[in-house]
Amino acid sequence: MARIELSDLAHSYLSRPRDEEDYALKTIDLAWDDGGAYALLGASGCGKSTLLNIISGLLVPTRGKVLFDGTDMTEAPTSARNIAQVFQFPVVYDTMSVRDNLAFPLRNRRMEADYIRERVAKVSRMIGMEDQLARKARGLTADEKQKISLGRGMVREDVNAILFDEPLTVIDPHMKWELRTQLRQLHDEFGHTMIYVTHDQTEAMTFADKVVVMHDGRVVQLGTPDELFERPGHTFVGYFIGSPGMNLLDAEIDGSNAIVAGHVIPLAGHYAKPDGRTKIGIRPEFVSFTDKGGIPVNVTRVEDVGRHRIVRAELAGTPLNAVLLEQAPMLADTSHVIFPPEQIGVFVDDWRVEPQSGGAA
Amino acid sequence: MEKTRNNRAWFMVLPVLALVAFSAVIPLMTVVNYAFNDTFGNNVFFWVGVEWFEEVLGSDRMWDALQRQLIFSAAVLAIEVPLGIAVALAMPKKGIWASVCLVLMALPLLIPWNVVGTIWQVFTRIDIGLLGSTLHQLGIDFNIGQNAGAAWATVIMMDVWHWTSLVVLLAYAGLQAIPDAYYQAAKIDQAGRWAVFRYVELPKLKGVLLIAILLRFMDSFMIYTEPFVVTGGGPGSTTTFLSIDLVKMALGQFDLGPAAAFSIMYFLVILLISWIFYTIMMNLDRQERPR
Numbered sequence: 001m002a003r004i005e006l007s008d009l010a011h012s013y014l015s016r017p018r019d020e021e022d023y024a025l026k027t028i029d030l031a032w033d034d035g036g037a038y039a040l041l042g043a044s045g046c047g048k049s050t051l052l053n054i055i056s057g058l059l060v061p062t063r064g065k066v067l068f069d070g071t072d073m074t075e076a077p078t079s080a081r082n083i084a085q086v087f088q089f090p091v092v093y094d095t096m097s098v099r100d101n102l103a104f105p106l107r108n109r110r111m112e113a114d115y116i117r118e119r120v121a122k123v124s125r126m127i128g129m130e131d132q133l134a135r136k137a138r139g140l141t142a143d144e145k146q147k148i149s150l151g152r153g154m155v156r157e158d159v160n161a162i163l164f165d166e167p168l169t170v171i172d173p174h175m176k177w178e179l180r181t182q183l184r185q186l187h188d189e190f191g192h193t194m195i196y197v198t199h200d201q202t203e204a205m206t207f208a209d210k211v212v213v214m215h216d217g218r219v220v221q222l223g224t225p226d227e228l229f230e231r232p233g234h235t236f237v238g239y240f241i242g243s244p245g246m247n248l249l250d251a252e253i254d255g256s257n258a259i260v261a262g263h264v265i266p267l268a269g270h271y272a273k274p275d276g277r278t279k280i281g282i283r284p285e286f287v288s289f290t291d292k293g294g295i296p297v298n299v300t301r302v303e304d305v306g307r308h309r310i311v312r313a314e315l316a317g318t319p320l321n322a323v324l325l326e327q328a329p330m331l332a333d334t335s336h337v338i339f340p341p342e343q344i345g346v347f348v349d350d351w352r353v354e355p356q357s358g359g360a361a
Numbered sequence: 362m363e364k365t366r367n368n369r370a371w372f373m374v375l376p377v378l379a380l381v382a383f384s385a386v387i388p389l390m391t392v393v394n395y396a397f398n399d400t401f402g403n404n405v406f407f408w409v410g411v412e413w414f415e416e417v418l419g420s421d422r423m424w425d426a427l428q429r430q431l432i433f434s435a436a437v438l439a440i441e442v443p444l445g446i447a448v449a450l451a452m453p454k455k456g457i458w459a460s461v462c463l464v465l466m467a468l469p470l471l472i473p474w475n476v477v478g479t480i481w482q483v484f485t486r487i488d489i490g491l492l493g494s495t496l497h498q499l500g501i502d503f504n505i506g507q508n509a510g511a512a513w514a515t516v517i518m519m520d521v522w523h524w525t526s527l528v529v530l531l532a533y534a535g536l537q538a539i540p541d542a543y544y545q546a547a548k549i550d551q552a553g554r555w556a557v558f559r560y561v562e563l564p565k566l567k568g569v570l571l572i573a574i575l576l577r578f579m580d581s582f583m584i585y586t587e588p589f590v591v592t593g594g595g596p597g598s599t600t601t602f603l604s605i606d607l608v609k610m611a612l613g614q615f616d617l618g619p620a621a622a623f624s625i626m627y628f629l630v631i632l633l634i635s636w637i638f639y640t641i642m643m644n645l646d647r648q649e650r651p652r
Binding site: 056083089108109149 | 540542543545546548549550551552553556560561564565
């Protein structure tokens with residue numbers, strides 16, 4: 001058990017990286033609290049797996065430090081770190097039985113036979129394979145193999161952290177939900193630090209207390225699921241989280257108003273004159289239609305997705321989505337929308353800026 | 362759709378049938394013919410039944426050669442397979458040196474058998490050979506014309522030199538095919554080097570190793586040219602393996618009947634052992650498949 005800190009971390013897969021583009025991980029400063037349940041969320045190729053492999057010691061970062069409870073572990077081998085990691089695709093030792101597979105990490109650490117038996121029994125119950133212990137791992141199906149991989153990750157009690165690298169990719173959808181719930185219960189029971197990599201926001205939101213969003217080799221935000229939804233710190237968080245994602249409109253900021261395509265939109269506070277590309281963002285859930293006033297939009301399509309409807313529209317050529325409840329009125333092709341000021345975020349060069357005065361929500 | 366049936370289509374197979382008959386079936390049947398007949402020339406044959414087989418099986422000659430052959434094949438496999446795996450493990454996985462190693466490894470395989478034999482014949486000569494004269498000057502008797510141990514050592518070293526590369530190349534290809542995730546998982550599980558070899562690499566190499574063992578078994582069991590060039594089967598008959606003995610019998614002594622019987626049994630033994638290997642491989646494959 002340890003608090004894991006990453007300080008000024010960067011990694012490039014090239015031996016002589018020249019500029020920022022050569023880095024898979026740009027600068028990262030991040031601390032994982034002991035016992036936290038984290039999700040690491042981001043699109044494919046944003047550096048999630050690289051970050052995980054640096055924490056577990058499979059990779060040594062090009063620059064920066066990895067600290068476990070303040071001790072520098074940057075160069076320490078995997079075996080010295082005592083970290084468990086489960087990979088995206090199942091890895092089992094074909095020639096061993098299920099039992100031996102689960103016992104393998106403990107045997108390598110020369111644990112007592114009694115203790116090993118007890119842990120294997122417990123973990124096999126957890127993954128629902130207690131009656132298949134004697135079988136050879138070779139003949140198992142992909143999701144059974146992945147359950148063994150998960151089991152091997154959880155069999156050690158004293159690990160500093162358990163890292164999951166999109167572990168449920170090959171698992172059936174209904175089993176996915178069940179295993180995720182079990183992982184969550186396991187976390188609550190034993191309090192291991194868990195870091196769960198995924199590109200699926202639902203998975204991240206249901207598993208984790210804290211979500212770390214990565215984009216293009218950087219951590220763009222760390223926060224609770226609610227924070228990410230309500231106050232995204234970066235435009236990427238805005239449109240990656242939520243379905244559909246946040247509406248982002250090019251705007252000019254003039255004090256406490258934003259001007260979008262000639263329409264004045266009041267903001268909740270007074271902003272300094274920003275330099276850089278400025279956008280305002282509003283969640284589709286907060287966009288509402290109105291009969292008087294508002295900003296004119298062209299409605300292009302209305303999608304019925306069960307409990308609510310998604311309205312696809314255009315505001316001066318920029319797509320704009322709105323989520324409406326079922327009983328909302330029918331819309332004309334040209335309608336008017338209003339944005340509640342406290343739900344509008346202002347982004348300069350993709351990063352959120354706060355008002356100088358007047359509280360935003 | 363109704364299929365057109367026309368048995369005259371079988372005539373299309375005739376050319377290939379004639380070719381195969383001319384090149385394989387008829388020569389083989391000639392051997393079978395010799396194995397069951399005796400002749401005093403002029404194409405006059407007498408049926409002798411299994412007499413030649415009884416003669417060959419009853420003499421020590423073939424049994425001795427078979428025994429030597431089995432010891433030779435076993436020794437060669439016992440050295441080449443572990444050595445080949447070890448070299449493959451030690452080779453760099455990527456980069457310029459991987460290519461350099463692969464080319465170096467492939468070189469011995471490109472040298473014709475009799476050239477290999479000549480190289481080793483010269484290498485072990487006690488007057489001018491680098492190995493032979495060095496050992497001779499150190500006071501070690503390494504005269505392959507007189508010393509059976511030296512002759513055996515030379516023949517085995519030569520085969521190892523010539524053919525270990527094949528095992529290396531196959532094992533190397535097998536190792537390259539193991540996904541990185543297996544090594545990473547083993548690291549996470551804190552497996553030692555031996556455990557990684559025993560539980561990750563060896564099981565994944567099983568397929569290619571079976572092929573390597575099968576190929577090396579068949580080739581070493583049929584070896585002729587190299588020991589013929591180096592030792593000529595001697596000293597005495599200590600390195601007379603099956604095919605050397607067979608050639609002596611058929612061409613040296615012109616005992617065509619016993620030689621033909623010998624050939625057929627030789628062929629059947631190779632067929633039998635290859636079939637056993639094949640069956641084992643197929644069964645292992647079946648177990649690989651998920652239920």
